[in-house]
Amino acid sequence: MNLRPRRAEPPHVDITPLIDVVFLMLIFFMVSTTFDKQTQLKVDLPEAGAPEVAEEIEPKKIDITIDAKGNFYVNERELVKHDAQTLRRTLQGIADGQPDLPIVVSGDRNAPLQSMMTVLDVAAQLNMTRLSFVARQADSD
Numbered sequence: 527m528n529l530r531p532r533r534a535e536p537p538h539v540d541i542t543p544l545i546d547v548v549f550l551m552l553i554f555f556m557v558s559t560t561f562d563k564q565t566q567l568k569v570d571l572p573e574a575g576a577p578e579v580a581e582e583i584e585p586k587k588i589d590i591t592i593d594a595k596g597n598f599y600v601n602e603r604e605l606v607k608h609d610a611q612t613l614r615r616t617l618q619g620i621a622d623g624q625p626d627l628p629i630v631v632s633g634d635r636n637a638p639l640q641s642m643m644t645v646l647d648v649a650a651q652l653n654m655t656r657l658s659f660v661a662r663q664a665d666s667d
Contacts, residue, residue, distance in 0.1 A: 572635040574661035588620055592633040596641040608641075614648045625653040632660040 590613075591599040598605045600616050621627050629649055633642055649657055 571632065571660060571662040574663065587628045587630055588617065590629060590631045590645055592631070592637045592641045592645070594634040594636040596638040598641070598645075610644050610648055613644065614651065617648060617652055617654070621652065621654065626656060627654065628656040628658065629654055630658050630660060 589599075589601050591602070593599070597608050598613055600613070600620065605612050605616060617629075629645075631642070631645055646657070649655070
């Protein structure tokens with residue numbers, strides 16, 4: 527009869543199943559994730575020579591897109607009439623008395639300059655001074 531106590535081994539935790547579950551969850555989320563498209567409109571942006579600057583993402587902004595024909599799209603919705611009055615009423619409705627709301631203008635490289643000037647004039651009339659223009663990075667050859 528052996529009454530000596532056995533040496534107690536420290537408990538061993540097998541983490542192999544945990545790793546398997548984590549990888550399965552990772553694969554599931556990668557497959558099931560959907561991404562929002564930047565814009566639905568095909569616009570040929572002009573090139574810019576300046577390097578990209580990281581900006582803070584604003585919670586609310588107004589996106590104005592101008593296509594090659596000079597048509598206005600506000601937050602990806604085409605305006606019924608492409609004149610200054612319609613653009614002004616649309617911006618007033620979206621801004622809702624907030625003149626500090628940022629406006630991002632994406633203009634096609636072949637868009638008429640008058641369309642760009644219309645956006646600038648309407649923004650100035652509404653005291654909206656936070657305007658920025660979108661351009662794509664020039665190819666470095």
